[in-house]
Amino acid sequence: MGITSTYTEQELISALRERDNQAYSYLYDNYSGALYSIVLQIVQDTELANDVLQEVFINIWRKIETYDASRGRLFTWMLNITRNASIDTLRSKGYQNSQKNQGFPENVNISGQVTQTNIDNIGLTKILAKLKPEHRVLIELAYLKGYTHEEIAQIEDIPLGTVKTRIRNALLQLKEYMQ
Amino acid sequence: MNVQEYILSGVVESYVLGLSNAEEKAEFERMCAAHSEVRAARDAFEQLLEKQLLSQAIAPPANLKSKIISEIDIENDKRQGKKVVSMKQSPAMQSGWLRYVAAAAVILLVGSTIMNFYFFTQYRKYISKYDDLVATQTQMAKLNETLQTKVQDYQAQLNIFSDTSMSIVRMLPAAPDGPAIGGHTTVYWSGNSKDVYLVVNNLPKPAVDKQYQLWAIVDGQPVDAGVFDIQNGPVKMKNIPNAQAFAITLEPKGGSTAPTMPIYVVGKTTG
Numbered sequence: 001m002g003i004t005s006t007y008t009e010q011e012l013i014s015a016l017r018e019r020d021n022q023a024y025s026y027l028y029d030n031y032s033g034a035l036y037s038i039v040l041q042i043v044q045d046t047e048l049a050n051d052v053l054q055e056v057f058i059n060i061w062r063k064i065e066t067y068d069a070s071r072g073r074l075f076t077w078m079l080n081i082t083r084n085a086s087i088d089t090l091r092s093k094g095y096q097n098s099q100k101n102q103g104f105p106e107n108v109n110i111s112g113q114v115t116q117t118n119i120d121n122i123g124l125t126k127i128l129a130k131l132k133p134e135h136r137v138l139i140e141l142a143y144l145k146g147y148t149h150e151e152i153a154q155i156e157d158i159p160l161g162t163v164k165t166r167i168r169n170a171l172l173q174l175k176e177y178m179q
Numbered sequence: 180m181n182v183q184e185y186i187l188s189g190v191v192e193s194y195v196l197g198l199s200n201a202e203e204k205a206e207f208e209r210m211c212a213a214h215s216e217v218r219a220a221r222d223a224f225e226q227l228l229e230k231q232l233l234s235q236a237i238a239p240p241a242n243l244k245s246k247i248i249s250e251i252d253i254e255n256d257k258r259q260g261k262k263v264v265s266m267k268q269s270p271a272m273q274s275g276w277l278r279y280v281a282a283a284a285v286i287l288l289v290g291s292t293i294m295n296f297y298f299f300t301q302y303r304k305y306i307s308k309y310d311d312l313v314a315t316q317t318q319m320a321k322l323n324e325t326l327q328t329k330v331q332d333y334q335a336q337l338n339i340f341s342d343t344s345m346s347i348v349r350m351l352p353a354a355p356d357g358p359a360i361g362g363h364t365t366v367y368w369s370g371n372s373k374d375v376y377l378v379v380n381n382l383p384k385p386a387v388d389k390q391y392q393l394w395a396i397v398d399g400q401p402v403d404a405g406v407f408d409i410q411n412g413p414v415k416m417k418n419i420p421n422a423q424a425f426a427i428t429l430e431p432k433g434g435s436t437a438p439t440m441p442i443y444v445v446g447k448t449t450g
Contacts (some may be wrong), residue, residue: 019255019258021248024248024251025244025248028244028247028248029244030233031233032236032238032239032243032244033233033236033238033239034229034232034233034235034236035232036236036237036238036239037232037235037236037237038232040237049239050239050243053239053243054243054247054250057247057251058250058251058254061254062254070211072195072221072222072225073222073225073226073229075225075228075229075232076195076225076228076229079197079228079232080197083197084197124232126235127231142198143196143198148200149200167189167193167198168188168189168190168192168193171189171192171193171196171198172187172192174192175192175224175227178227178228178231
């Protein structure tokens with residue numbers, strides 16, 4: 001997988017805006033896998049993930065007009081749509097409650113709760129595993145669960161400033177691992 | 180904090196991954212707009228992230244794509260305003276439904292009649308406008324033709340002056356007590372083409388039943404060179420192969436075969 005030379009990002013965007021089916025098919029073929037892996041890591045349920053990915057691609061198709069290239073790349077935009085849709089699903093399906101009921105302070109090792117072990121070994125989760133535990137838990141809460149920094153400060157019972165610093169350091173660390 | 184420190188603080192990654200709050204987002208977009216280094220750092224991280232996630236892609240179930248495509252096909256149709264109308268209706272629904280259709284049909288018919296009348300009026304108006312335009316166009320074409328002829332005439336007259344073989348014959352009253360005191364005409368006579376042009380500088384206006392006639396004097400004998408009316412500019416007369424002089428008499432309208440009246444003006448050729 002990867003961006004083949006068929007379309008430049010610019011060409012792809014204008015073709016999508018013209019509702020070009022071929023471009024849309026290309027978009028799906030090239031990016032669905034990367035986005036699906038994010039959905040899986042957030043909702044952690046194959047059935048739900050399929051529904052979310054479908055919703056994501058329909059949303060991409062519907063909202064392509066609102067994509068603003070000055071704010072970032074097409075993939076980043078799609079990734080954020082994907083993450084938001086996944087987190088919304090996670091919450092609406094009552095996952096949030098069940099997770100909350102289990103109490104977060106005890107859930108330091110959140111990835112340990114994943115029932116589908118195959119997800120442990122993919123995408124972000126794989127890199128997250130390399131982070132120090134106190135960093136990893138914050139990234140998982142922030143990126144995969146969608147909590148705000150304030151909520152995390154409450155859940156983890158640490159000062160907001162510390163949450164911010166740790167998350168930023170964790171992100172810089174993640175970036176290192178990606179290179 | 181300077182720009183470099185800002186870039187290295189983790190805000191770039193936080194923004195790209197969607198972890199910034201509204202305030203941080205706005206701040207980051209301001210910095211992006213102001214500093215190309217910030218934009219470059221953002222772009223670099225985006226590409227890194229994209230590469231990373233593409234390399235760890237997990238293929239979704241194979242049937243999902245066709246499901247999504249058919250879903251957007253339906254939306255596409257909706258966007259284009261297509262609508263699938265079910266033809267089967269229960270009788271109860273039909274009567275209510277038909278009433279609306281009938282009402283809509285009547286409204287459409289009335290609307291259509293009004294539109295027809297409007298368009299017919301417009302049509303009539305434009306037909307008459309079109310006819311006017313055609314008439315104007317014909318008039319213009321005629322005027323153009325006239326002007327073309329005039330231009331050709333002027334062109335011919337200009338040629339008189341550029342003809343190097345042209346001899347100029349000044350014609351003055353034959354006798355100081357003759358009929359044309361102050362009379363003055365000029366003949367332009369081409370040595371090449373033998374064309375003769377006459378310019379009337381000054382001649383008395385003739386009576387309505389009379390016309391001036393130009394004569395070429397060849398070996399003492401007058402040869403008819405044509406009759407003419409007084410007008411501005413040169414008048415083309417008959418071709419004269421050779422002549423020793425030109426003379427003008429006032430003859431009965433239409434001219435005579437030989438001069439019957441005294442000479443008004445006369446001039447000798449130089450040849």
